[in-house]
Amino acid sequence: MPSSRSSIDGLRTDQLDGLRFLAFAMVFFSHFSAPAEYSSAVMVQKQGWVGVEIFFALSSFLLFRLFEQERARTGRISISQFFVRRLLRIYPLMVLFPLAMLLAYGPQNPAAYGWLLGLVSFVGNYIAWFPDNWSSIRYTAQLWSLPYEFQIYLLLPLLFLLYLSVGRHALATGLLCVLPLCLLGRVAFALSGVATQAVYMTPLLRSESTIVGILVAMGLTRRLPLPLVAAVFLLSGIGLVFLPYIHTPVGSVLAYLPAGLFAGSLLHIALYAQNVAHLLRWPPLAYLGTISFGLYVFHPWSFDQGKALLQLAHIPENYATTCLAGLAHCVLAATLSYRVLEQPLLRLKPRRSHPETVQDDAVAANA
Numbered sequence: 001m002p003s004s005r006s007s008i009d010g011l012r013t014d015q016l017d018g019l020r021f022l023a024f025a026m027v028f029f030s031h032f033s034a035p036a037e038y039s040s041a042v043m044v045q046k047q048g049w050v051g052v053e054i055f056f057a058l059s060s061f062l063l064f065r066l067f068e069q070e071r072a073r074t075g076r077i078s079i080s081q082f083f084v085r086r087l088l089r090i091y092p093l094m095v096l097f098p099l100a101m102l103l104a105y106g107p108q109n110p111a112a113y114g115w116l117l118g119l120v121s122f123v124g125n126y127i128a129w130f131p132d133n134w135s136s137i138r139y140t141a142q143l144w145s146l147p148y149e150f151q152i153y154l155l156l157p158l159l160f161l162l163y164l165s166v167g168r169h170a171l172a173t174g175l176l177c178v179l180p181l182c183l184l185g186r187v188a189f190a191l192s193g194v195a196t197q198a199v200y201m202t203p204l205l206r207s208e209s210t211i212v213g214i215l216v217a218m219g220l221t222r223r224l225p226l227p228l229v230a231a232v233f234l235l236s237g238i239g240l241v242f243l244p245y246i247h248t249p250v251g252s253v254l255a256y257l258p259a260g261l262f263a264g265s266l267l268h269i270a271l272y273a274q275n276v277a278h279l280l281r282w283p284p285l286a287y288l289g290t291i292s293f294g295l296y297v298f299h300p301w302s303f304d305q306g307k308a309l310l311q312l313a314h315i316p317e318n319y320a321t322t323c324l325a326g327l328a329h330c331v332l333a334a335t336l337s338y339r340v341l342e343q344p345l346l347r348l349k350p351r352r353s354h355p356e357t358v359q360d361d362a363v364a365a366n367a
Contacts, residue, residue, distance in 0.1 A: 011271060013062065017289030018280030019270045020058060024292045026051030028299050028327065031142070034319055047240050049200075050259050052145055053209040055296075057263040059149060060156065060213030067160040068217070079157045085349045086153050090146055090293070092345060093337060095120055097297050098140040105138045112136035122147040125201040139301035144201050151203050152210055159214065168218040175211045179257070182207055186253045196252035208260025213267065221268050229272075233265035294334030294342065302330035 030048020063082075070077050098116055107113070111133040118124035118133075119140075128134035128144040135141055163171045185205045189198060199205045215221060221229070239258040244251035269276050280286070288295070306325030310317050315325075 012277065013065070013271070014286070015270055015277040015280035016058060016062065016267075017287075017292075018282065018285040019054065019266070020289040020292045021285055021295075022280075023051040023054035023058070024288075024295050024299075026054070027142075027296065028330075029323070031300060032303055032319075032323065032326075038319055043241065046245065049246060050240060050262055053256075053259045053263040054266060055145070056149065056152070056209040057213035057216070057260070057267050060152065060210045061217045061267060063153070063156055064160060064214050064217035067157070071160075071164070077157065077160065082157060083153070086150070088345045088349055089342075090150070092341060093294065093297055094143060094146045096341070098137050098143060101139050101301070102137050107136060108138060109136045115140070119143055119147065122150045125151075125203075128201050129195065129198045131197065139304075142296065142300060148201060148203055163218065168220065172215055172218065172220055175214060178207060178211065182256070183253065186256070190249040190253050196247045196249065199252045200246065206256040208256045209263045212260045212264030216264060216267050216271070221264070222272070224268070226269070226273055229265050229268045232261055233269060236261040236265065288331065291331070291334040291338045294337040295330050298333045298337070299326070299330050302326050302333055305329045 026044065026048040028048075030045045030051065032045070034042050034045050036042065067077050067082075098119055102112060102116060109132055111127075111130075115124065115127055115133050115136045118127035124134075124146070125144045125148040128141070134144055159171065159175075162174075166174075182205055186199050189205065190196075203210070236258040240255065240262060243255050243258065246252060246255045270280055271277070303322070303326035306327070306329045307317060307322055309329060310321060310325050315321055
């Protein structure tokens with residue numbers, strides 16, 4: 001990963017690939033049931049959904065910064081090039097993987113073709129309101145978050161233009177005013193008896209993590225003392241442990257605010273706590289963050305393939321060996337995907353010529 005610094009504020013971001021892998025690890029372990037004797041794993045599993053919140057905060061932070069760098073360099077931003085870059089990054093694997101799973105395993109129920117079309121048309125998160133739909137193609141339920149994120153991409157350029165027009169403090173005030181509306185919307189869904197899945201997969205009902213990423217990108221947290229941010233990180237984590245589970249009516253209303261605070265404070269710590277940033281720049285961790293998109297896409301399939309590898313090698317199956325084998329298979333599959341599919345497509349992205357923005361571009365390429 002390049003070690004150059006941003007031309008905007010001298011802030012290094014190459015450590016964020018390491019943070020991205022940690023977010024993936026939370027998601028990975030949350031999807032597979034741990035035996036009761038693995039008490040720490042059980043706790044991580046219950047709260048592992050917060051890894052997705054970290055992904056959302058990272059994406060909004062990095063993309064907002066890239067807009068700022070592009071404007072500083074050229075005096076404008078190209079919205080068309082932004083969408084070309086985003087499509088080249090997520091669309092091929094997002095479509096090819098479920099298509100491959102459909103061909104390999106067949107449809108699990110009649111909703112399979114609607115689910116595939118929902119992914120292709122970036123509305124899969126709404127089709128996934130109904131669990132039978134997102135389980136209709138094996139190993140693809142996790143892909144709901146990709147249409148969700150693309151819908152956030154539709155808003156980010158507009159928010160950046162608004163930021164240029166009204167300034168960061170006015171935009172921050174407006175974004176914070178959105179949060180009570182999100183809360184009221186979640187209350188309405190809970191009182192109406194709508195499945196908690198619908199709240200989880202709808203951007204305008206739980207935008208806390210996206211908003212906090214933008215606030216950090218605008219530098220509004222930069223002067224906060226690190227001990228204060230660490231306290232927010234700790235208290236929000238404790239809150240997540242003791243609040244009702246997210247897929248209960250009360251949890252679906254209350255859990256997103258501490259999750260956003262957790263993701264935002266962790267992002268701030270990764271950026272400004274030098275010891276933490278140094279650890280996150282550890283090359284193996286940074287590399288795993290570089291291939292994290294493939295890791296995320298493949299991990300349910302890889303978990304079962306890991307079990308098959310254990311049986312083939314006559315290695316006893318338990319939670320630890322199954323996780324390790326699944327993770328190893330996932331890393332291999334994601335590496336192949338990155339080298340054969342993703343990296344060649346990344347080279348097609350519209351080029352940024354300014355040498356001092358290489359670092360943020362490289363990190364955001366994996367967003």
